[in-house]
Amino acid sequence: MSEERVAALRNRWFTTSIGITAAITLVGFVVGFLWLPLSHPSDRFRGAWDAICSAAGLLNKPSSSEQIVTANYPTTRVEVIPHMLDSADAVSIGRGATLALRCTMCHGARGLSQANSPNLAGQYPIVIYKQLMDFKTGARGSAVMAPLVADLTASDMRDLAAYYAYLPRITDSGTGRSMPRIVASGAPLRGIAPCGACHGEVGAKAGAAWLEGQPVAYLHTQLEAFASNARHNDIDEQMRNVARAMTPQEIDAASRYYAEHP
Amino acid sequence: MTDLVSQPAPDPAAEHAERVEHRWATFAVAIIVLLVAVATFAAFYHTAVPQARVETVNPRTLHLAGEFIESNLGSALDADGSVTVRVIGEQYSFTPSCILVPTDTPITFRMTSADVVHGFLVDGTNINLMLVPGYISSLGARFDAPGERLMPCHEFCGVGHEGMWARVRIVDKAAFVALATRRRRLSCVE
Amino acid sequence: MWNSKRLILAHFWFAFAGFGIALLLGEWQMFIRSPLAAWISDPDLYYRSVTAHGTTMAYVLPTLVAMGFGYFVTEQALKRPMIGLHWAWLGWGLAVLGTISAIVPVALGRASVLYTFYPPMVGNAFYYIGIVLVVLGSWIWVALMAVNLYRWKRDNPGAPVPFPMFATVAGAYLWGWTAVGAALELLFQIMPVALGWRDTIDAGLARVFFSWTLHAIVYFWLMPTYIAYYTIVPRAIGGRLFSDTMGRIAFALFLVAAMPIGIHHAFEDPQVGAGFKYLHSVFTGVVAIPTLLTVFTICASVEIAGRLRGGRGVLGWLKALPWLNPAMLGTALSFVMLGFGGAGGLINMSYQLDATIHNTQWVTGHFHLIFAGAIVIMYFVIAYDIWPHLTGRALGCFGLMRAQLWLWGIGMIVLTFPWHWVGILGMPRRMAFYDYTNPALASLAMPVIMSVIGGAILVVSGALLFLVLLRGQFAPRSEPEAYRFSVAVRPPHRVPAALNGMGLWVGLMIALTIVNYGFPIAHAIATPGTAVPAVMVGERP
Numbered sequence: 001m002s003e004e005r006v007a008a009l010r011n012r013w014f015t016t017s018i019g020i021t022a023a024i025t026l027v028g029f030v031v032g033f034l035w036l037p038l039s040h041p042s043d044r045f046r047g048a049w050d051a052i053c054s055a056a057g058l059l060n061k062p063s064s065s066e067q068i069v070t071a072n073y074p075t076t077r078v079e080v081i082p083h084m085l086d087s088a089d090a091v092s093i094g095r096g097a098t099l100a101l102r103c104t105m106c107h108g109a110r111g112l113s114q115a116n117s118p119n120l121a122g123q124y125p126i127v128i129y130k131q132l133m134d135f136k137t138g139a140r141g142s143a144v145m146a147p148l149v150a151d152l153t154a155s156d157m158r159d160l161a162a163y164y165a166y167l168p169r170i171t172d173s174g175t176g177r178s179m180p181r182i183v184a185s186g187a188p189l190r191g192i193a194p195c196g197a198c199h200g201e202v203g204a205k206a207g208a209a210w211l212e213g214q215p216v217a218y219l220h221t222q223l224e225a226f227a228s229n230a231r232h233n234d235i236d237e238q239m240r241n242v243a244r245a246m247t248p249q250e251i252d253a254a255s256r257y258y259a260e261h262p
Numbered sequence: 263m264t265d266l267v268s269q270p271a272p273d274p275a276a277e278h279a280e281r282v283e284h285r286w287a288t289f290a291v292a293i294i295v296l297l298v299a300v301a302t303f304a305a306f307y308h309t310a311v312p313q314a315r316v317e318t319v320n321p322r323t324l325h326l327a328g329e330f331i332e333s334n335l336g337s338a339l340d341a342d343g344s345v346t347v348r349v350i351g352e353q354y355s356f357t358p359s360c361i362l363v364p365t366d367t368p369i370t371f372r373m374t375s376a377d378v379v380h381g382f383l384v385d386g387t388n389i390n391l392m393l394v395p396g397y398i399s400s401l402g403a404r405f406d407a408p409g410e411r412l413m414p415c416h417e418f419c420g421v422g423h424e425g426m427w428a429r430v431r432i433v434d435k436a437a438f439v440a441l442a443t444r445r446r447r448l449s450c451v452e
Numbered sequence: 453m454w455n456s457k458r459l460i461l462a463h464f465w466f467a468f469a470g471f472g473i474a475l476l477l478g479e480w481q482m483f484i485r486s487p488l489a490a491w492i493s494d495p496d497l498y499y500r501s502v503t504a505h506g507t508t509m510a511y512v513l514p515t516l517v518a519m520g521f522g523y524f525v526t527e528q529a530l531k532r533p534m535i536g537l538h539w540a541w542l543g544w545g546l547a548v549l550g551t552i553s554a555i556v557p558v559a560l561g562r563a564s565v566l567y568t569f570y571p572p573m574v575g576n577a578f579y580y581i582g583i584v585l586v587v588l589g590s591w592i593w594v595a596l597m598a599v600n601l602y603r604w605k606r607d608n609p610g611a612p613v614p615f616p617m618f619a620t621v622a623g624a625y626l627w628g629w630t631a632v633g634a635a636l637e638l639l640f641q642i643m644p645v646a647l648g649w650r651d652t653i654d655a656g657l658a659r660v661f662f663s664w665t666l667h668a669i670v671y672f673w674l675m676p677t678y679i680a681y682y683t684i685v686p687r688a689i690g691g692r693l694f695s696d697t698m699g700r701i702a703f704a705l706f707l708v709a710a711m712p713i714g715i716h717h718a719f720e721d722p723q724v725g726a727g728f729k730y731l732h733s734v735f736t737g738v739v740a741i742p743t744l745l746t747v748f749t750i751c752a753s754v755e756i757a758g759r760l761r762g763g764r765g766v767l768g769w770l771k772a773l774p775w776l777n778p779a780m781l782g783t784a785l786s787f788v789m790l791g792f793g794g795a796g797g798l799i800n801m802s803y804q805l806d807a808t809i810h811n812t813q814w815v816t817g818h819f820h821l822i823f824a825g826a827i828v829i830m831y832f833v834i835a836y837d838i839w840p841h842l843t844g845r846a847l848g849c850f851g852l853m854r855a856q857l858w859l860w861g862i863g864m865i866v867l868t869f870p871w872h873w874v875g876i877l878g879m880p881r882r883m884a885f886y887d888y889t890n891p892a893l894a895s896l897a898m899p900v901i902m903s904v905i906g907g908a909i910l911v912v913s914g915a916l917l918f919l920v921l922l923r924g925q926f927a928p929r930s931e932p933e934a935y936r937f938s939v940a941v942r943p944p945h946r947v948p949a950a951l952n953g954m955g956l957w958v959g960l961m962i963a964l965t966i967v968n969y970g971f972p973i974a975h976a977i978a979t980p981g982t983a984v985p986a987v988m989v990g991e992r993p
Contacts (some may be wrong), residue, residue, distance in 0.1 A: 004948075004949045005949070006949045006950050006953065006955055006956050007955070007956070011949070011950065013948055013949075013950030013951070013956065014950060014956060017708075017950070017956060017957075017960060018960065021708065021960055021963075021964065024734060024735070024738065025731070025964070025967055025968075027734070028730060028731040028734040028735070029727070029731065031302060031730065031734075032726070032727040032728070032729075032730030032731050032734075033727035033730075035306075036302070036305055036306060036311070036726070036727075036730060037314060037726065037727070039306050040311065040314065043314040043315075045314075052727070054314055054315045054316070054725065054726070055314075055725050055726050055727025055728075055730075056725045056727055056728070056971055056975070057316045057723070057724055057725025057727075057728065057971070057972055057975055058316065058725070058975065059315075059316055059317060059318060059979065060315040060316065060317070061315070061317050062315060066338065066340065066346070068328070068329055068331065068334045069333050069334045069338075069446050069447050070331065070333055070334075071331070071332060071333035072333075075325060075331070075332060075333075076325065077326060079322045079323060079326070080322075081322060081651075081985045082651070082985055082986065082987055082988060083651065083988075179493065181491075184491075184493045184494070185425075185491045185492075185493070185495070185885065186422070186424075186425035187425070187887075188424055188425045188427050188883075188885070188886065188887045189412070189427050189887045189890045189892070189893070190427075191355055191356075191359045191425070191426070191427050191428055191429075192425055193353075193354035193355070193422030193423075193424070193425030193426060194421075194422055194425055194495065197353075197354060197420065197421045197422025197425065197495070198353065198354070198422065202421050202422070202494055202495060202496055203420060203421035203422065203496060203989070204991055205353050205420075206987070235325045235352075235376070236324065236325050236332060236350050236352050236357050236376055237332055237355075237357045237358075237359075238352050238353075238355060238357070241355040241356075241357060241359045241451075242355065244359075244451065244452070245359070276942060279694070279695070279752075279941070282752075283694075283695060283698060283748070283749075286744075286745070286748045287698075287745060287748075290740075290741050290744035290745060290748070291741060293740075293744070294737045294738065294740055294741055294744075295737075297737055297798060297801070297802070298733070298734055298737040300802075301733060301801070301802035301803065301804065302730075304802070304804045305730070305803065305804070311726065311803065312719060312720075312726040312729045312730075312803060313722060313726065314726055316722065316723060316724070316725055317722070318979065318981060318982055320981060321984050321985075322984075322985065353987075374722075377572070377984075377985075377987055378570070378572055378573050378655075378987050379570055379571075379572075379573075379655060379659075381811050381880070383810075383811070383812070383878060383880060384878075385877070385878035385892070386877070386878055387808075388804070388807040388808040389807070390720050390806075390807045390808070390810045390811070391720050391722075392659075392718075392720045392721045392722065392811075393722075394655050394656050394659065394721060394722055394723055395572060395655050395984040396654065396655060396656055396723075396981070396982045396983070396984045397656050397721075397722035397723045397982070398722060399720075399721075399722035400722070412878070412892050412893075414878075414880045414883075415880070416810075416811040416812060416880035416881070417570075417811055418499070418502075418566050418570060418882045419570075419573075420573060420987070420989065421495050421496045421499060421564065421989075422495070423495075423499075423882070423883060423884070424495055424883040424884040424885055424886075
């Protein structure tokens with residue numbers, strides 16, 4: 001008994017199965033690409049071809065005459081991309097060290113502050129770079145920093161970032177305070193993710209600063225500034241969203257934890 | 263037992279079995295055709311439809327220019343009386359983190375992500391979207407009654423995902439319009 | 453003739469070992485996010501666990517069971533030694549190596565990306581390499597199924613391919629093709645980033661590729677279960693398969709219609725045009741047809757068994773069924789879960805209803821009911837049925853088997869029904885903890901606690917499975933009688949050529965994939981500027 005050919009027009013299995021499949025596909029196309037889109041006047045398609053192209057997924061921006069509302073305060077102009085300044089060479093670090101001489105008064109000779117200004121040693125380069133740039137454009141206001149960064153070029157800022165990133169971080173004093181709830185868990189229904197999800201204890205996020213060992217007064221001030229919108233150089237309000245929802249006790253607990261942690 | 267196995271054809275039992283089988287197959291196909299037709303007509307009568315257009319956007323530069331800069335986010339009252347709400351999802355919050363919308367008004371959500379995939383869901387409604395970086399998600403909606411609803415991120419977006427919740431506050435249409443005369447972009451962020 | 457016993461046992465043991473560990477992880481996840489536990493201090497532990505649970509349950513367990521059962525069917529249905537035993541061991545080795553390679557970075561917190569990958573988040577390369585190795589191992593199986601069928605047909609020209617083999621090869625081809633989507637995503641999108649060669653990725657395209665795999669993989673998981681419905685259950689309960697032809701049509705339809713429907717997972721996504729979403733939802737309806745046909749054929753086959761056992765009247769045959777037989781019990785429980793799960797699936801299929809529950813706990817409930825419930829319970833039945841033939845020792849403890857199956861069925865219902873409910877209430881899935889003290893979420897607390905209890909029942913059931921199998925390993929030797937598959941009421945003497953081979957159905961499967969996926973993929977590739985910066989997970993400074 002020899003097998004009949006499957007791929008033949010005489011084979012009814014062949015013609016029927018292909019016919020049914022093609023019919024379903026055809027109906028699906030006609031309904032999904034033509035009938036349904038054109039039945040929605042609110043989509044404002046310019047005719048059948050426009051509807052078909054949109055249903056297929058071709059790029060098609062709806063026309064809008066609406067004006068974009070711009071901010072009446074400067075916002076950051078920096079794009080943050082993961083790992084964007086990770087590879088620095090010795091030349092860049094050396095140049096950064098020279099440039100950093102002007103910073104030692106507040107930020108210490110080795111990037112560790114004696115005053116209440118932030119420690120910069122071991123900070124992520126993208127963080128240093130972004131803050132310098134934001135000071136320069138005015139996105140982050142500071143009477144002290146603004147004149148100091150006025151003459152820095154983008155390349156200078158990258159060198160400074162490389163230098164401070166290269167300096168060793170403050171070492172762990174082994175106090176081992178347990179994480180307060182706000183750092184480990186946040187407050188979900190107030191929209192606060194764990195601080196540690198971005199700032200290092202639990203996870204990391206590009207552009208989020210290394211906070212451990214920063215002066216408590218500095219952390220406190222910054223959180224309050226974010227909460228009040230006095231500081232607004234965080235991209236898309238990501239830090240303001242969090243700080244606004246924090247209670248004074250949580251701001252206190254988080255600042256203390258990070259200040260005392262190393 | 264064996265007589266069931268090797269009955270010679272033609273055989274009334276076999277024909278009967280085949281008839282029953284055909285009837286069931288027809289019935290199965292009819293069920294499916296009906297279900298697909300119901301879904302199609304629901305789409306035709308506009309209950310909920312997928313977004314009509316595919317639009318792209320660069321997630322790295324959302325904050326520099328275009329409709330997703332921070333001052334343009336939130337709810338805008340359009341000239342035709344409808345409301346457009348623009349929202350960004352990012353690790354790990356929505357901006358604005360409290361969305362203000364009026365009752366009884368056609369609302370268009372335009373949303374995107376600044377980093378990874380997020381999900382947008384308003385509890386107790388069928389408002390449900392994926393935010394995929396690189397693309398703009400849009401959805402039409404309408405709220406009947408004032409109130410406040412939770413708006414969790416429903417797609418795993420990293421280790422802080424469990425903390426990514428926002429709110430939607432629905433206010434009376436008149437109150438919303440009054441607010442909109444004073445500010446061009448509204449939210450309930452305090 | 454019988455040379456793959458150790459091979460098959462190795463597949464099943466490895467599958468079940470992974471299953472046992474992942475089962476415990478699953479219950480731990482349920483507990484840790486319930487009101488019974490304090491918020492976990494490191495949420496990443498939860499996401500690691502979800503990744504490990506999903507990876508093991510979705511990729512390792514069903515793949516290894518399908519492979520092992522496929523080798524079993526090959527020898528028993530074709531009644532001759534399997535060709536390519538060494539290759540089969542290589543496939544098993546790749547799967548084992550891949551599993552280890554994938555799980556180690558997950559355990560170390562370097563790949564908490566969940567088993568659905570979620571680019572632009574990218575984890576450690578070894579996680580993805582591991583998955584690729586498992587898939588490669590399974591592709592060896594696909595090839596072996598094809599070769600064995602081809603050689604058999606060459607040696608038996610014109611003879612009907614035994615139905616178990618036909619169905620197994622259909623499942624193999626379905627998997628071979630459906631795995632291509634995720635493989636493309638892994639090899640061309642994610643791995644270059646994970647290995648540091650690229651730092652951007654098109655997240656929208658990745659979601660389209662993954663949807664290619666995501667839905668048909670469910671039918672691949674389903675294949676051993678359906679093969680057991682058709683070829684084991686009627687024989688095990690003393691009946692006949694109602695119709696051989698209808699069975700072949702059902703598997704052929706799965707092959708055709710399981711593939712071009714995956715975009716229904718992307719209904720709420722912005723990167724796919726509305727037209728393709730509609731097209732995929734139509735075919736999602738079509739794929740329910742072979743399941744409806746199966747329900748009919750199996751119910752009819754079971755009725756035959758009831759009547760052969762002396763059942764009379766409209767419902768009397770139900771009473772006459774051998775309810776103490778594990779195969780009967782497992783099938784009944786499986787059908788109950790398939791019924792509820794299938795009804796839920798029809799809801800997911802339509803855009804309008806899907807919008808209410810998309811990505812909520814409902815979805816978790818749905819696929820646990822279908823996969824972990826209806827499908828996996830039949831994996832147990834398969835194991836109980838073939839074990840004596842593999843070990844040469846009888847599995848005597850029917851009481852334990854029944855207890856295990858009952859607990860699995862009940863546990864799965866107690867686990868998933870509350871999940872469906874909280875999903876409708878809007879509970880998002882995959883969160884490490886919830887603030888149940890908030891009035892808006894307080895009503896979720898009780899159902900969530902119920903599903904923790906359901907999970908605990910499942911853990912007990914899992915323990916019983918190991919008890920049954922281990923006791924079988926130490927039972928006295930007894931030579932079982934030759935293995936038999938179910939015989940149809942009218943065994944075919946001749947089968948239409950279209951139902952005696954895969955060519956037509958594989959052709960339609962590929963054609964429909966191209967029609968339904970070709971344009972969305974090509975368009976995403978061609979659109980500039982859709983690649984976004986990758987976000988590496990698990991990097992702790």
